[in-house]
Amino acid sequence: MEYSLLIWLLPTLALIVGVVAGFLIARVAPNAVPGGTQRQLDDLQQKFDNYQHEVVTHFNSTAVLVKKLTQSYQEVQDHLAEGANHLALDELTRQRLLAALHSDANQVHRDRLTPPRDSEAPKDYAPKGPDMPGMLDEHYGIKRK
Numbered sequence: 001m002e003y004s005l006l007i008w009l010l011p012t013l014a015l016i017v018g019v020v021a022g023f024l025i026a027r028v029a030p031n032a033v034p035g036g037t038q039r040q041l042d043d044l045q046q047k048f049d050n051y052q053h054e055v056v057t058h059f060n061s062t063a064v065l066v067k068k069l070t071q072s073y074q075e076v077q078d079h080l081a082e083g084a085n086h087l088a089l090d091e092l093t094r095q096r097l098l099a100a101l102h103s104d105a106n107q108v109h110r111d112r113l114t115p116p117r118d119s120e121a122p123k124d125y126a127p128k129g130p131d132m133p134g135m136l137d138e139h140y141g142i143k144r145k
Contacts (some may be wrong), residue, residue, distance in 0.1 A: 077101065080101055081098060081101055084097035084098050084101060086100070
């Protein structure tokens with residue numbers, strides 16, 4: 001009976017000691033393994049925040065540059081209009097210059113695509129003549145001498 005009790009007692013005691021030891025190790029060193037993961041997560045979050053800041057900065061600077069470009073374009077338009085008013089010799093020339101200047105400013109020239117001349121659908125195979133063999137013919141691609 002003592003021998004049977006010893007067979008059950010030793011593994012049970014080893015199991016209890018192992019559970020207690022595992023619990024203590026988990027409590028003492030929780031920062032060892034998860035800390036590395038948390039540090040990586042924090043690094044990724046920092047990189048993501050930096051990236052978002054760079055994107056916002058990029059688009060803000062782009063908006064400022066586009067605004068400057070628009071202002072420069074308006075200044076060129078005003079300069080040309082002033083030059084047309086000042087340098088044109090007669091009223092008819094002045095009116096024609098100003099009309100051309102304002103019509104170019106208001107219209108954006110876009111080329112229209114022309115529709116195809118024939119309405120046949122594109123083929124997914126190479127066309128062949130009536131006396132030529134098809135691709136499934138056993139003599140296709142063989143040159144005769």
